[in-house]
Amino acid sequence: MTSSDTLAAAPPAVELEGITKRFPGVIANHDIRITVAPGTVHAIVGENGAGKSTLMKILYGMQRPDEGRIRVNGQDVDFRTPSDAIASGIGMVHQHFMLADNLTVLENIVLGAEPKKAGGLDAAGARTRIRELGESHGLRVDPDRLVEDLGVGDRQRVEILKVLYRGARILILDEPTAVLVPQEVDELFGNLNELKAQGFTIIFISHKLNEVLSIADAITVIRRGTTVASVEPGSVTARQLAELMVGSELPTPETRESTVTDRVVLDLDGVTVCGSGDRPLLKDVTFPVRAGEVVGIAGVEGNGQSELIEAIMGLRTLDGGRILLAEEDITAWTTLRRREAGIGYIPEDRHRQGLLLEAPLWENRVLGHQTRVPARKGIWVNRAASRKDTERIMREYDVRAPGIDTLALALSGGNQQKLIIGREMSGAPKFLIAAHPTRGVDVGAQAAIWDHLRTARAAGLAVLLISADLDELIGLSDSLYVIYGGRMVARLDPNQVTPEELGGYMTGAIAEGQA
Amino acid sequence: MMPAGLQRALLTVAGAVVAVLIAVAVSSVAILAAGASPVTALQAMFDFGDTQIQVVNSVTTLLNRAVPLFVAGLAVAIGFRMNLFNIGVEGQYRIAAVVAAFVGSQFDLPGPVQILLIIAVAMAVGGLYALIPAVLKVTRGVNEVIATIMLNYIAINLAAFLVRGPFAGERAEGQLTTSTPELPESAWFPNLNFLFEMFGLPAPRGGGLWGFLAVAVVAGLIIWLVLERTRFGFEVKATGLNASAALASGIDPKRMVISAMVLSGAVAGLIGLPEILGRTHAYGSNFTAGLGFLGIAVALLGRNRPGGIAVAALLFAFLDRAGAPLQFADIPPSVITIIQGTIVLMVVIANEVTIRMSMRNEERRAARQLATTNQAGVAA
Numbered sequence: 023m024t025s026s027d028t029l030a031a032a033p034p035a036v037e038l039e040g041i042t043k044r045f046p047g048v049i050a051n052h053d054i055r056i057t058v059a060p061g062t063v064h065a066i067v068g069e070n071g072a073g074k075s076t077l078m079k080i081l082y083g084m085q086r087p088d089e090g091r092i093r094v095n096g097q098d099v100d101f102r103t104p105s106d107a108i109a110s111g112i113g114m115v116h117q118h119f120m121l122a123d124n125l126t127v128l129e130n131i132v133l134g135a136e137p138k139k140a141g142g143l144d145a146a147g148a149r150t151r152i153r154e155l156g157e158s159h160g161l162r163v164d165p166d167r168l169v170e171d172l173g174v175g176d177r178q179r180v181e182i183l184k185v186l187y188r189g190a191r192i193l194i195l196d197e198p199t200a201v202l203v204p205q206e207v208d209e210l211f212g213n214l215n216e217l218k219a220q221g222f223t224i225i226f227i228s229h230k231l232n233e234v235l236s237i238a239d240a241i242t243v244i245r246r247g248t249t250v251a252s253v254e255p256g257s258v259t260a261r262q263l264a265e266l267m268v269g270s271e272l273p274t275p276e277t278r279e280s281t282v283t284d285r286v287v288l289d290l291d292g293v294t295v296c297g298s299g300d301r302p303l304l305k306d307v308t309f310p311v312r313a314g315e316v317v318g319i320a321g322v323e324g325n326g327q328s329e330l331i332e333a334i335m336g337l338r339t340l341d342g343g344r345i346l347l348a349e350e351d352i353t354a355w356t357t358l359r360r361r362e363a364g365i366g367y368i369p370e371d372r373h374r375q376g377l378l379l380e381a382p383l384w385e386n387r388v389l390g391h392q393t394r395v396p397a398r399k400g401i402w403v404n405r406a407a408s409r410k411d412t413e414r415i416m417r418e419y420d421v422r423a424p425g426i427d428t429l430a431l432a433l434s435g436g437n438q439q440k441l442i443i444g445r446e447m448s449g450a451p452k453f454l455i456a457a458h459p460t461r462g463v464d465v466g467a468q469a470a471i472w473d474h475l476r477t478a479r480a481a482g483l484a485v486l487l488i489s490a491d492l493d494e495l496i497g498l499s500d501s502l503y504v505i506y507g508g509r510m511v512a513r514l515d516p517n518q519v520t521p522e523e524l525g526g527y528m529t530g531a532i533a534e535g536q537a
Numbered sequence: 538m539m540p541a542g543l544q545r546a547l548l549t550v551a552g553a554v555v556a557v558l559i560a561v562a563v564s565s566v567a568i569l570a571a572g573a574s575p576v577t578a579l580q581a582m583f584d585f586g587d588t589q590i591q592v593v594n595s596v597t598t599l600l601n602r603a604v605p606l607f608v609a610g611l612a613v614a615i616g617f618r619m620n621l622f623n624i625g626v627e628g629q630y631r632i633a634a635v636v637a638a639f640v641g642s643q644f645d646l647p648g649p650v651q652i653l654l655i656i657a658v659a660m661a662v663g664g665l666y667a668l669i670p671a672v673l674k675v676t677r678g679v680n681e682v683i684a685t686i687m688l689n690y691i692a693i694n695l696a697a698f699l700v701r702g703p704f705a706g707e708r709a710e711g712q713l714t715t716s717t718p719e720l721p722e723s724a725w726f727p728n729l730n731f732l733f734e735m736f737g738l739p740a741p742r743g744g745g746l747w748g749f750l751a752v753a754v755v756a757g758l759i760i761w762l763v764l765e766r767t768r769f770g771f772e773v774k775a776t777g778l779n780a781s782a783a784l785a786s787g788i789d790p791k792r793m794v795i796s797a798m799v800l801s802g803a804v805a806g807l808i809g810l811p812e813i814l815g816r817t818h819a820y821g822s823n824f825t826a827g828l829g830f831l832g833i834a835v836a837l838l839g840r841n842r843p844g845g846i847a848v849a850a851l852l853f854a855f856l857d858r859a860g861a862p863l864q865f866a867d868i869p870p871s872v873i874t875i876i877q878g879t880i881v882l883m884v885v886i887a888n889e890v891t892i893r894m895s896m897r898n899e900e901r902r903a904a905r906q907l908a909t910t911n912q913a914g915v916a917a
Binding site: 335337356357358359360361362367369374375376377378379380381382385388389390392393398401402403405423424425427428429431432433434 | 766769782786788899903
């Protein structure tokens, strides 16, 4: 539609100039400068905590900058609320879907912008418009289906339609691929390319660099709250981009030589958990974890990973099967007894299961170890020893905080996670569950966490790794299983498997038994 | 830089002081509306009498009132520490008091043994009565707030029935109230009047300064040790701060609910004893009521910490005692109730504000620390 001549003459779709935003004690954004050309996909990359989210909240009117100017299509704007941003044609697709599950696609799309006819909802009119929008942008979703029946990819399409329905010409997508498997990512990119061809401008926030390189027309890198580089995707490699993001040499999750022994530490034998529904949550799960071995579990979230962890930790009773730790049947043991016997646990949600946020760091060191040395002395909590050992963890695991009396909530995600890992590695565990160990932590902490896991593995620890980061799974694991619908559907060799193949098993596209 | 813990503590104290000051300001408006002068009211509240004996008597009244309030605050706080709302302290102390008073009157052993036995009976009855809502909660998921409120009604009326029926003692000629049989003299807790005499002051009139004060202080120390220093106390705190993290850390939530509730009830059993052992020597139908409910406010004001609860109990006792002098100054004593109400409300608000402030503070400190180490790293 638009020729390159008009493109060159048109003012930038979005121009951010000198944006600065301070929060008490921290500068979230500092002198951010970004120019987004209309009709392009512009990627903004940066590690967690670099200030991407704050920047997008500013652009979407959720927060106001302390300094700087925002121009949309050449016009100065001052957004006070998201409605102002929507009025200027900016729409946001959030990382976590904001959909009401028990409403239909149509109801979700019109929610808050309902077309009225004679005082009621003009459902027929809305349906026609949604169909038109879907047809013209290649985002086909049946408007009358319930959102709870939709898959992740369809839900995302509904989110995009919601934004288009409100007349947005500039779309912000916040980590849109975080929840998608590789095949769905390809579909999303197809949609985005189509939108771009029709003159829409897309701001794409991500830290998955290969994806960014394949979709973006321009890339801006943010580090520590400020823009450090603007690059063309053709001129950089993923590695160079990552190094721009981190500002230093990049870590890799790969482990070198195998340390797997033939001593089985944890043995799952036909573990079955029935839920309230028809299908069991876990069915006949059997696998061993050996000393010095990292066993990776891949799977789309909600396929039984949480139940598997709960079963091993003793938070859920089994309906069938046995769990053995060092040849002892621990199926009937309490969580406490399992922990005392040497099971460590890095939970998937550290705020929910791993920390007492309102307690000082040293009390968090005691958590889960309250019955063991050094935290315990008879009926007392051994404060002196716990405090001293917390100092050791902070030193050895590079937990950056003012001191052991700091409340856990004051730490960044990466430092909280390092504290948890240091704690779980204390007391010579035999077996460790690491659920999403590097989720929401910055690249520096990620490298440190991988190092700790590798060191522990070399020292003979048996590790069960559950992660949504396929590179992490492939890089760290010695054996790799895929969980789908509560069953182990494939055992793969991490040295051979590609992310695409893994994605096929995870979505059930490749049936079991072929591996 | 100040240690993080000290800074948090100072902020908490400052919050409580501000809350009390605001409450006084709000109450002044109420006093003005009632047609009196706030200055006169304040003077009346601090008026402990003109002569030495009057001052001693006032102080004694204040301390005697503070003792049961302190114990009630402790009982409530044990549950509050793990987000367990034992509203049933009221019922637990009444049923414990009537049973302990009756049992104590049935035999006559040497002093210390008699008193210890009465204390043990009261704690056992309070603990057992609190066991009911605890068991209902862990086996059937019954909300402890509802269960304990209902059990309060049962306990209050059961106590009233017992003191008129099976546990009733002989009623003296012309006496309108009924009570349990009088305790033998061995169970009369010796008073602490010698504390006044030590300073050359006259002994207070009446029953004097209740000796149970000493028991309350010891109980406060023990509970502080249990909550702040033991494994059990840590488990209570962890469960209160984050129940799912506690569960994943091997803390059995059912065991925690049962033990915290029973401990809370056992301490609640002590609330009635200062009065029974120190003054009335029996449980009568006009026994002091409402201490359990006041204990909720005291625990809240004291932030569930024994030290804070002691201060809060003294403050409430101070306000209660001020009722009489206010009346002499022609100011309606309901002003006291208004002050108490506003204090509790203000403290709840101040708690929220100071908690947020100290968290922001913490985050700022951590961020500053990180910034300096990063710069150091760059420079190096």
